[in-house]
Structures are given as C-alpha cells and as structure tokens.
Amino acid sequence: MIQSLARRKRAKVFISYCAxxxxxxxxxxxxxxxLITSFKTDTEITSLKGVPLIIQGKPTLAxxxxxxxxxxYVTWFKNSFLIAGLVTIITMAISILAxxxxxxxxxxxxxxxxxxxxxxxxxxxxxxxxxxxxxxxxLGLLNSKWSLLxxxxxxxxxxxxWILIGFFSSIPKALxxxxxxDGASYIQMLWKVFLPVAAPGLIxxxxxxxxxxxxxxxxPLAYIYRENEMVLTNGIYTTLIxxxxxxxxxxxxxxxxxxxxxxxxxxxxxxxxxxxxxxxxLR
Amino acid sequence: xxxxxxxxNRKSSPSxxxxxxxxxxxxxxxxxxxxxxxxGLVVYPFCYSLYLxxxxxxxxxWVGLKNFGRLLGYGTFWLVVGNSFRFTLIxxxxxxxxxxxxxxxxxxLPLAGQRLWRGVSMIPWVMPLALSxxxxxxxxxxxxxxxxxxxxxxxxxxxxxxxxxFWARVSTIVTNIWFGxxxxxxxxxxxxxxxxxxxxxxxxxxGAGAVQRFRYVTLPMLSRLIAITVMFSTIVTFANFxxxxxxxxxxxxxxxxxxxxxxxxxxxxxxxxxxxxxVALFMFPVLGLAAxxxxxxxxxxxE
Numbered sequence: 159m160i161q162s163l164a165r166r167k168r169a170k171v172f173i174s175y176c177a178x179x180x181x182x183x184x185x186x187x188x189x190x191x192x193l194i195t196s197f198k199t200d201t202e203i204t205s206l207k208g209v210p211l212i213i214q215g216k217p218t219l220a221x222x223x224x225x226x227x228x229x230x231y232v233t234w235f236k237n238s239f240l241i242a243g244l245v246t247i248i249t250m251a252i253s254i255l256a257x258x259x260x261x262x263x264x265x266x267x268x269x270x271x272x273x274x275x276x277x278x279x280x281x282x283x284x285x286x287x288x289x290x291x292x293x294x295x296x297l298g299l300l301n302s303k304w305s306l307l308x309x310x311x312x313x314x315x316x317x318x319x320w321i322l323i324g325f326f327s328s329i330p331k332a333l334x335x336x337x338x339x340d341g342a343s344y345i346q347m348l349w350k351v352f353l354p355v356a357a358p359g360l361i362x363x364x365x366x367x368x369x370x371x372x373x374x375x376x377x378p379l380a381y382i383y384r385e386n387e388m389v390l391t392n393g394i395y396t397t398l399i400x401x402x403x404x405x406x407x408x409x410x411x412x413x414x415x416x417x418x419x420x421x422x423x424x425x426x427x428x429x430x431x432x433x434x435x436x437x438x439x440l441r
Numbered sequence: 442x443x444x445x446x447x448x449x450n451r452k453s454s455p456s457x458x459x460x461x462x463x464x465x466x467x468x469x470x471x472x473x474x475x476x477x478x479x480x481g482l483v484v485y486p487f488c489y490s491l492y493l494x495x496x497x498x499x500x501x502x503w504v505g506l507k508n509f510g511r512l513l514g515y516g517t518f519w520l521v522v523g524n525s526f527r528f529t530l531i532x533x534x535x536x537x538x539x540x541x542x543x544x545x546x547x548x549x550l551p552l553a554g555q556r557l558w559r560g561v562s563m564i565p566w567v568m569p570l571a572l573s574x575x576x577x578x579x580x581x582x583x584x585x586x587x588x589x590x591x592x593x594x595x596x597x598x599x600x601x602x603x604x605x606x607f608w609a610r611v612s613t614i615v616t617n618i619w620f621g622x623x624x625x626x627x628x629x630x631x632x633x634x635x636x637x638x639x640x641x642x643x644x645x646x647x648g649a650g651a652v653q654r655f656r657y658v659t660l661p662m663l664s665r666l667i668a669i670t671v672m673f674s675t676i677v678t679f680a681n682f683x684x685x686x687x688x689x690x691x692x693x694x695x696x697x698x699x700x701x702x703x704x705x706x707x708x709x710x711x712x713x714x715x716x717x718x719x720v721a722l723f724m725f726p727v728l729g730l731a732a733x734x735x736x737x738x739x740x741x742x743x744e
Contacts, residue, residue, distance in 0.1 A: 171549060174550055175554075177542075177546045178543075178547070181543050181546070182561065182562070184619065185561070185564060185565050185619065186561070186564070188573060188580050189564070189573075191579065191580055191587055192579065206584070206585070209590075210587050252474040252475050252478060255472070255474065255475075256472045256474065256475035258471060259467070259468040259471035259472045263467055263468035265468035271472065271476075273736065275475070277736075280676055280735070282676060282677065282728065284705075284721060285724055286483070286486045286487060287704075288490060288493065288709075288718040289486040289490040291708070291714060292489070292493065293486060293489075309482075312483055315478055316479075319475060344467045345467075369567065369569075372569060373569030373571065373572075375569070375570070375571035376683070376705070379686075390569075390572075392571075395571065395575065406579055406582075409575055410576065410579060413572040413575045414572075416569065417568045417569055417573070420568070421564060421567055421568060424560075424567045425560065428563070431567075432559075432631075435624075435627060439670065439673055
C-alpha cells in the first residue's frame, strides 16, 4: 500500500515534468533563438541552407563589437542605468513616506487616499502619453532623457506605495506602542522599526521600480528622438533596425544584453519579487 | 502613554520642527509628495487630455466632440476597436487557462524543482517586453527565421506571419500569451498554496477523484483570485503597446492596431494630438470598468 502510494507519487512527478516541457520550449525558444542569432555571422543568418536552429559556422562576436563601437549603445546603457536608478530612489522616498502615513497615521481621508493610490496604479501608460507630450514640451524636456525622470514615477510610485501599505499594515501595532513608550518620534519609528521589519517589502518595491523603469518603451519612443538622449529600449528599436536584411545579429545582441541586468536582479531576488507581486495584486 | 512621549520629544525643539513632528501634521507632509504626483501627473493630465481632445489639429480652435465623432465615422477606427477587443479576449483567455495549467503542473513538483522552474517560467514576464518583442519579430520573419523552417520540416507550408491580417493577429496574440502567462501562473501558484490540505483530504475521503477535487475544491477556492487576476490582465492587455508597435506597427492595413498603437500613430506620428488623445480616451470605459470590478472584489475580500 505504502509502496504503491510512493510509486504513484513518483509517477505524478514524472508526468508533471513531461507536461512542463512544452511550456519551457515555448518560454525559452525565442530567447535561444535570439542568443544563437547574435553569435552567427551575417552570411549564416541570411543563408537558406542547413538547419537554422543551431550555429553551424564559426560563432562570431562581430555583432557585439559592432553595437559597442559603432553605435551609441554604451550611452543608452548609461542613460538607462541613470534614469532607472534615480527613478528608483525618488520612488522609494515618496512611497515609503506615503505608505507609512496611510497605514499608520490616520488622517482625514486616509482610507479614500489608499483607494486613490490603487486606482492610479491601474492607469496604463497608453492612456496619458498624449497629454504628457504637451506637458513634456511645455517643460522644454522634449528630446531629453530627464523627461523620463518625472514620467516614470507615475508608473512606479502608486504600485510601490500600494505594496508597502500592505507590508506596513502587517506589522503588529504592539511594536508601535513599545516604540512610543520608549519616546520614539514618528520619524524615528519609521526609520528604526518599520523599515527594518518591512525590509522584504522594500526590496520588492525597489526591484519593481527599477525593472519598470528599465523596461518602459512608449515614453522614450514618444518623446526622445536624439540618439544620445535615448535609453536602451527605444535606442535599440529606432537605430539598430536598418533598411537591409543584415541587422538581425546586432539587434538580437543588443536586445539580449539590455535584458541581462533585470533578469540577473530577478534571479537573485526572485522570492521578494514574487511576494511583492502577489501581495500587491491580491491583498 | 503616548502623550508623555510627545511631551518628552517636544522639549527644546524649534517651532518648525515641532510642526513637522506633531502627529496632526506629520501625516499630511508625508503624503504630500504622493498627492502632488497623483494630482499633477495623473489627474491633471487626464483632465487636460479631455480638453485637448476637443481642439482642432493645430490646437487653435475648440471643436467640441468633433474628434470623437470623426473617429466613430472611420472604418479604420472600428477595425481598431474590434481588434483591441479580440486581442484582449483571446489573449486573456489563453493566458488564464495556460497559466492555470502551468501552476497546477509546478505545484506537483518537489520543492527544489518547483523553485527552479517557477523562476525559469517567470523570465518572459521579467524580460523587458520591448526587447523580447524584437526577438519575436525575428522569430516571425518569413524567409530566414526558425518558425517557418520548422513548419516546412514538419510538412507544412510557410506562413506570411506578419504580412497577412489573420497571421499577424495570431503573431501578436501569441507574443502576448508568452509574455503574460507567467503572471497568471505566479498568482495561481500563490493561491494554490493557500488552499488548506485538509479540504483535499476530506474530498478524498468522500471518494472524489482528481477531476472532482479540482472542480469542487481547487476552482471554488481560487475563484476570487482568478477574477482579480483576469481583470488586472485585461487592463494590461487592452492597453498594450510594445508588442503591436514592434511586430507589425499596426499593419497590414491597420488590421492589428490596438488603441494604444493607433493613438500613437495618429497623435505622435501623424501629428494630430487632439485626435490621438480622443483615441486614447476611448479606452477609458473599459479600463474604468475593469478597475471597478477589481476594487469591488478586493473590498469584498477585506470584509
């Protein structure tokens, strides 16, 4: 009886792994295809002979060299880091203060304010990018990467505030009282009690702010046309695509390299990311 | 007790700091940056968008609802409307079902394997969509790329993936399913973990088979979660921009446009900002409805 149970369990695991395979093929194939393309020579990419699913000729780094030395790729990388980094800092500063106030200091309208935060987090970039064009223009920031510095927080702050409200609310009230008895002010309490206790939430929010800023495509595409001011997403899309068939290698190399920072961050901090995502959506 | 603490704190502070520290004002200055952000960069642009959409192309004259009326008279606009709904419904349906299947599969794996493969399955969601769409664009390239080669090897005929309306729609939807399935998976997996084991045991004792346990335990326990996740995904999918912009730019002949890409086309590329704003505003009823359902569901969960 016990043996057959164990066998049934093993069979279940085996079947599950088999069922997983098609999903993994679907999920990973485009990435594999991008990877091998980026190492193929132009002749091989455009050749109609042989099996395209493997690298048949000699692998080459020519495409990587080309994007590094013949395009503004390095500048875009720097711009992406600069903007995503600064936006993350701004986002965390605004979100931590607001989430703390909303979850702990009851004030007039605090409940409705929480709902308002949630609604703004549901506003997609495609709804407001047209009026933003006018706003960016009025501020003289068209064609400047700095425009992204105030546009991206509209996407990151509401979600980060929302998940931090969740994390802060789950901190037991007894901790506040203990801190107050010890004579802590509100700021001290936030700094010494809430931030350390809600560290997983802070990591999740930071990660989220960074990845969203890194991945945004519509805003830079709509407002930045000067090559040196571009970030990775619109830079790769608008300048690496040329009118002939020989750009695929560089395009794939550029897209893969640009994805690495966020994928690596995710690999190390997966659990925080997932906890933040599920709590932010479900609560 | 608290009043003692604040008295202690208050001694010898200058009055400005006193205000900053007092409970009454602390909350207000703490939410002020967020408040400015929401009002200045969400509420104001939205209202401005309403105003902008009622101007003529050179933004010199107020024309009322003419932009909206014009759009409703265009066959092209109705193509966009139809395609946006089709894209959203089909993509969300497949994401929701494939995501559920994947979550159930992963949930059966031993913990170590589950962690690893859950992480790997999240890559499409984590990778910047604009960049992975470039990869898909190359996958769908008709002559040199992989997918047609595989089709031919399997005895099929090559498909004009991005130049035929039907296949172009299929391509954009497949890319969206690829991107969004992991999100559903991760939500469902969290939900599956929260179903108490005792429910399954009780069902088993009552003689319920695997299908019945799924139908009468898993599904009902996940129903609220499924509803919320579907609504979230509906918003994100309906408002998608990156995939269509990169794969087809809305073509061939406007057949794959979504509201977002069409608004970009009219507003930014053709330079008719007011009409572009009107296109984007047409999304609002659907987004608002989805948001309403999410809020109602979440409020219900809190009770």
